[in-house]
Amino acid sequence: MKEQSLETIEFELAVLVRHITSIASNKKNWTLDRSAYLLLHQIFAHGSAGVKALADEFRLDISTVSRQAAALEQKGYVCRIPDPLDGRAFSFQITDLGKKELVENKQERLARVTDKLQDWSDEECQRFGQLLRKFNRTFK
Incomplete structure (x- = not known):
């Protein structure tokens, strides 16, 4: 595997977790x-x-x-x-x-x-x- 691909995946996963955490903390309709x-x-x-x-x-x-x-x-x-x-x-x-x-x-x-x-x-x-x-x- 290419290191650049792995670095992209690692970083994008971190961004995804940040987005999901943000959505989850702002979940007005979720019980x-x-x-x-x-x-x-x-x-x-x-x-x-x-x-x-x-x-x-x-x-x-x-x-x-x-x-x-x-x-x-x-x-x-x-x-x-x-x-x-x-x-x-x-x-x-x-x-x-x-x-x-x-x-x-x-x-x-x-x-x-x-x-x-x-x-x-x-x-x-x-x-x-x-x-x-x-x-x-x-x-x-």
Whole structure:
């Protein structure tokens, strides 16, 4: 890999994080922070999950995910489902209210992304999505 390309990627990632942080701190219509959005999205897309599975998915420690999931449970966005084989274990399942909040937040996020990419071609958007997915998968 060429050093200049890597320097460009490194710098542009830093700029991207700055922009996303700025947007996130100015989120008037979002009721879910990033961690809540990602946890709800994971549970919605893949079904109920325990704290350990969620922690493994996001490469976080169990106490962090447990705290985040408890906050979602307190808001009524997820509920606990007991494990039929192990009475001590449980999984989190998304509630109807959680689905509603997730869909509303996703629509707002999509609107912002759509606005930023309005001058991009379909091919550019598709390629960018593919490359971003590929990059994100390198962290697993």
